Amino acid sequence: MxxxxxxxxxxxxxxxxxxxxxxxxxxxxAGLSVELAEQRDALGGAYHRQPAGRPTAVHARxxxxxxxxxxxxxxxxxxxxxxHVFLGLDSDGLAMLDDRAEGRVLVVxxxxxxIAVGAIERVLPRPxxxxxxxMTAGGLQMILKEGGSPPPGDILIAGNGPLTIALAADLAxxxxxxxxxxxxxxxxxxxxxxxxxxxxxGLVAEAAGHLARVFASPTPWLRGERLTAIEPRNGxxxxxxxxxxxxxRTLAADLIALHDxxxxxxxxxxxxxxxxxxxxxxxxxxxxxGIRAAIAxxxxxxxxVIALLTQGPxxxxxxAVLRQRRAQAVLGDLFRPIDGADPLAALPxxxxxxxxEGRTFSELRAMLAEGExxxxxxxxxxxxxxxxxxxxxxxxxVLHLIAAARPGDPAEPPMRLARDRWPARPxxxxxxxxxDDEQRES
Amino acid sequence: xxxxxxxxxxxxxxxxxxxxxxxxxxxxxxxxxxxxAKAPAAAASGAADGAVSVASKRPxxxxxxxxxxxxxxxxxxxxxxxxxxxKQRPTVMVAEDESEVESLTGHxxxxxxxxxxxRRIEGEALRRYLPDVSSGVxxxxxxxxxxxxxxxxxxxxxxxxxxxxxxxxxxxxxxVESASGRSVAAVATSRGRVEADHxxxxxGGGSADLIGLSGIVRPRKGQLAVTERxxxxxxxxxxxxxxxxxxxxxxxxxxAAGTAAxxxxxxVDPLRTGQFLxxxxxxxxxxxxxxxxxxxxxxxxxxxxxxxLARLRVxxxxxxVRSATRDGLPIIGRMPGRDNLVVATGFEGDGIxxxxxxxxxxxxxxxxxxxxxxxRPFAPDRFGQRSLVA
Amino acid sequence: MSGGHFxxxxxxxxxxxxxxxxVAVAKAGVRDLSAGEGGLRRYFCGxxxxxxxxxxxxxxxxxxxxxxxxxGLRVDAPEAGHD
Ligand SMILES: Cc1cc2nc3c(=O)[nH]c(=O)nc-3n(C[C@H](O)[C@H](O)[C@H](O)COP(=O)(O)OP(=O)(O)OC[C@H]3O[C@@H](n4cnc5c(N)ncnc54)[C@H](O)[C@@H]3O)c2cc1C
Ligand SMILES: Cc1cc2nc3c(=O)[nH]c(=O)nc-3n(C[C@H](O)[C@H](O)[C@H](O)COP(=O)(O)OP(=O)(O)OC[C@H]3O[C@@H](n4cnc5c(N)ncnc54)[C@H](O)[C@@H]3O)c2cc1C
Ligand code: FES
Numbered sequence: 074m075x076x077x078x079x080x081x082x083x084x085x086x087x088x089x090x091x092x093x094x095x096x097x098x099x100x101x102x103a104g105l106s107v108e109l110a111e112q113r114d115a116l117g118g119a120y121h122r123q124p125a126g127r128p129t130a131v132h133a134r135x136x137x138x139x140x141x142x143x144x145x146x147x148x149x150x151x152x153x154x155x156x157h158v159f160l161g162l163d164s165d166g167l168a169m170l171d172d173r174a175e176g177r178v179l180v181v182x183x184x185x186x187x188i189a190v191g192a193i194e195r196v197l198p199r200p201x202x203x204x205x206x207x208m209t210a211g212g213l214q215m216i217l218k219e220g221g222s223p224p225p226g227d228i229l230i231a232g233n234g235p236l237t238i239a240l241a242a243d244l245a246x247x248x249x250x251x252x253x254x255x256x257x258x259x260x261x262x263x264x265x266x267x268x269x270x271x272x273x274x275g276l277v278a279e280a281a282g283h284l285a286r287v288f289a290s291p292t293p294w295l296r297g298e299r300l301t302a303i304e305p306r307n308g309x310x311x312x313x314x315x316x317x318x319x320x321x322r323t324l325a326a327d328l329i330a331l332h333d334x335x336x337x338x339x340x341x342x343x344x345x346x347x348x349x350x351x352x353x354x355x356x357x358x359x360x361x362x363g364i365r366a367a368i369a370x371x372x373x374x375x376x377x378v379i380a381l382l383t384q385g386p387x388x389x390x391x392x393a394v395l396r397q398r399r400a401q402a403v404l405g406d407l408f409r410p411i412d413g414a415d416p417l418a419a420l421p422x423x424x425x426x427x428x429x430e431g432r433t434f435s436e437l438r439a440m441l442a443e444g445e446x447x448x449x450x451x452x453x454x455x456x457x458x459x460x461x462x463x464x465x466x467x468x469x470x471v472l473h474l475i476a477a478a479r480p481g482d483p484a485e486p487p488m489r490l491a492r493d494r495w496p497a498r499p500x501x502x503x504x505x506x507x508x509d510d511e512q513r514e515s
Numbered sequence: 516x517x518x519x520x521x522x523x524x525x526x527x528x529x530x531x532x533x534x535x536x537x538x539x540x541x542x543x544x545x546x547x548x549x550x551x552a553k554a555p556a557a558a559a560s561g562a563a564d565g566a567v568s569v570a571s572k573r574p575x576x577x578x579x580x581x582x583x584x585x586x587x588x589x590x591x592x593x594x595x596x597x598x599x600x601x602k603q604r605p606t607v608m609v610a611e612d613e614s615e616v617e618s619l620t621g622h623x624x625x626x627x628x629x630x631x632x633x634r635r636i637e638g639e640a641l642r643r644y645l646p647d648v649s650s651g652v653x654x655x656x657x658x659x660x661x662x663x664x665x666x667x668x669x670x671x672x673x674x675x676x677x678x679x680x681x682x683x684x685x686x687x688x689x690x691v692e693s694a695s696g697r698s699v700a701a702v703a704t705s706r707g708r709v710e711a712d713h714x715x716x717x718x719g720g721g722s723a724d725l726i727g728l729s730g731i732v733r734p735r736k737g738q739l740a741v742t743e744r745x746x747x748x749x750x751x752x753x754x755x756x757x758x759x760x761x762x763x764x765x766x767x768x769x770x771a772a773g774t775a776a777x778x779x780x781x782x783v784d785p786l787r788t789g790q791f792l793x794x795x796x797x798x799x800x801x802x803x804x805x806x807x808x809x810x811x812x813x814x815x816x817x818x819x820x821x822x823x824l825a826r827l828r829v830x831x832x833x834x835x836v837r838s839a840t841r842d843g844l845p846i847i848g849r850m851p852g853r854d855n856l857v858v859a860t861g862f863e864g865d866g867i868x869x870x871x872x873x874x875x876x877x878x879x880x881x882x883x884x885x886x887x888x889x890x891r892p893f894a895p896d897r898f899g900q901r902s903l904v905a
Numbered sequence: 906m907s908g909g910h911f912x913x914x915x916x917x918x919x920x921x922x923x924x925x926x927x928v929a930v931a932k933a934g935v936r937d938l939s940a941g942e943g944g945l946r947r948y949f950c951g952x953x954x955x956x957x958x959x960x961x962x963x964x965x966x967x968x969x970x971x972x973x974x975x976x977g978l979r980v981d982a983p984e985a986g987h988d
Binding site (some may be wrong): 224 | 921923924925927929930931932934936937938945947948949950951952953954955956957959965966967968970971972973
Binding site for chain 2 (some may be wrong): 180360454461497505506
């Protein structure tokens, strides 16, 4: 065999966001050898990813905290492996990193793995959500952060939760306020939750800053309303908006940003009990609690790894993380949609459910009518969760619809639909095969 | 419905063999209960390549049976039962060096001797026929009239057409003898006893324990990889590309099982979807992990044979466990000493191809109708174990 | 800030250093990344998760949102029917 030897280290950290960087710095400080892999060409993750020199919406305290973290990371002497996409752990306990710059798969044999690959956004399916020009709020924020300015055209933001306000504020600050900000909830109608939010002054200050910017812009914040459908019209997008009384109207835009919350990006990841390797998840990919929790959770994961590797006593939950969990619950109440009806129940049959394979609601409904198919059978035969995104944008919705069709059944966790096998992301055959000795006779 | 309307059958296992048995039994008027430990196609039938093929077989009972298996696929496709599920395509066996050319030529002669439709393609014609394969390929033998089917799709279609409701999440723990001791009265399941007039054990790797064949049937794992779509490359490949090293790999196993922990065969199958299925390994284990070394080696061999594959991405890898018997032949027939018990298991890497045919044969055995197939080579009593049911 | 040009379907697109192909193309006003009408290639999540933004670079498929723009790169829509 002429295979290259796997790279050895104590801990391999996946993800160069706040949680991963915090974990890596802490682990290195404790004297462990640490490798960090990040799929992009820079550290920062969902929150701190703007290139140096770009204007940033992140408040000064957040920026200072991040720069301290990056300094600690640099002092620890860790050279991050950028443009390395984590593919998973194989059955021999080897971690695979798709090195995009070199076009080969780097193999690492760590003693422990910290997975901090962040969250993905929840986006409710709506007719037309697959059209060009429709993207997630995070996708649009990525363009702003990385590109420093918005794409041309009128922008409409719709969905649910506080992150859409941050995006609208960013756009306003860049002189490009959205035509409207559509919000399914109405925080003004939830005074009890608003009162409880007062216990989190940091969040209140951040939210107030974003809101002030939105209110100072021409953008209307339309609360208690939903974007229910998108159609192409005259080279633009026509969005149907339904208000809390059920009246609909149409808004035109060139780009539409959708966002209905975030959830851990825990697809295709190894389970903790799968191998001899210690596997710990950190940050949003463990529990989507936002940037404040991510740093604390990264450090907590590091302490947990150290305890597990040294068979030390187990580590108590982190107070900061617990606090952010309570804060997120309050935010959830504050933004609870005004229309309590299941948004998936009434969608027209031809609505796309699986973006990858173009599978529709009617196809799933037909399968559900067939009887007690298990999620695995629905995945295999219906091809839901079988496409390139591996279920990231359909698994929750498909399982929700299965559960709705079978009241009384215990809810299936989403992973019963998605897979926990590598590769966690599609990987080029050339890269995967690169290190095999092709001449070897089998 | 005919005179059997009143008779009941319990079929254990909803893989392709159990599903096909249930379908044909229901067709001929039996009341069927299909009992499954997990869910349909939960085991080998849901984790297989799906070559419906004899190309790699030697003349003998398996070849004869596989030819009949393919003919049934074609028939059920025409009749509509398998409509849209059976992709007809040839298998293209290729040889690279002198020794491979020699062994492939010998193999082709043997297939031709059985009256199979073959084409020998070399030189310029070979480059036109397989524009994308490596220039190292010197000989191709096209074996016509073959195809591909996806196990879990066939299982689903058969069950839907049978009208039988699968009893899921119900494990059969054992057989309950009748008072006479000559037949089976019931199966003991995790949800209680189920009585019937007839019993069919089609539980794949779970069969051996139920009928006392544990030493005779062994697990043999296979790993496979699936690529994303590539319509152009897919369309340019006339059929499944099979390295004739695959033949050698199969040989080695039949000759001396267990001499090596694993062997590689190479088949690149262009799927209906535009994707490619690349397989596979034969490993003497029941664990179901996927290891990088095996997948990497398979992919590297595939790229060597079909270089444009290097541009595609792998989206999934998976593994399944075949049930292999000591002599390489399946076990199909009535259990000695048990009048109303039929077993069908041990299909190793051929159960997708044979499943519908075996289900049809099981239906006939249960009904007491003479089979058109010669099942004697597969008789359960051939291992010389007299009291198979404990 | 420095940057350069790459070719999207033969058409030059300007980018600044630090931008991915997806961001540069979006800023240039391109929304549909499919080869033909009705394809499913487009920018959506921005983090490599949705796989909707696949493009080909020198024959290889990559996510436009994860691939840094480089001067002189030739970037094309994947063949129709890939999705
Ligand atoms: C649209 C949006 C807006 C937000 N706005 C706010 C806000 O205003 N305030 C707030 O407090 N929080 C906000 N958040 C949440 C905040 O960004 C996260 O809580 C925080 O970034 C979590 O940090 P993390 O390290 O866990 O994950 P991330 O910051 O997401 O980092 C994960 C890292 O892992 C990398 N990665 C992913 N998969 C792989 C892989 N397979 N291989 C290698 N690397 C990989 C990613 O590229 C990323 O760099 C927002 C999130 C989103 C999505
Ligand atoms: C990697 C791989 C590649 C293959 N490629 C091909 C190919 O190209 N062509 C081909 O023809 N064949 C192929 N095969 C072989 C084929 O998949 C099998 O021969 C076939 O699926 C066997 O079907 P079965 O119904 O006998 O068993 P299974 O599909 O294993 O079904 C048995 C069922 O019984 C259930 N069960 C088990 N024990 C119990 C119990 N005690 N109580 C209740 N239920 C129970 C199981 O849950 C399972 O659902 C391949 C197999 C593998 C693993
Ligand atoms: S936009 Fe989702 S993967 Fe690139």
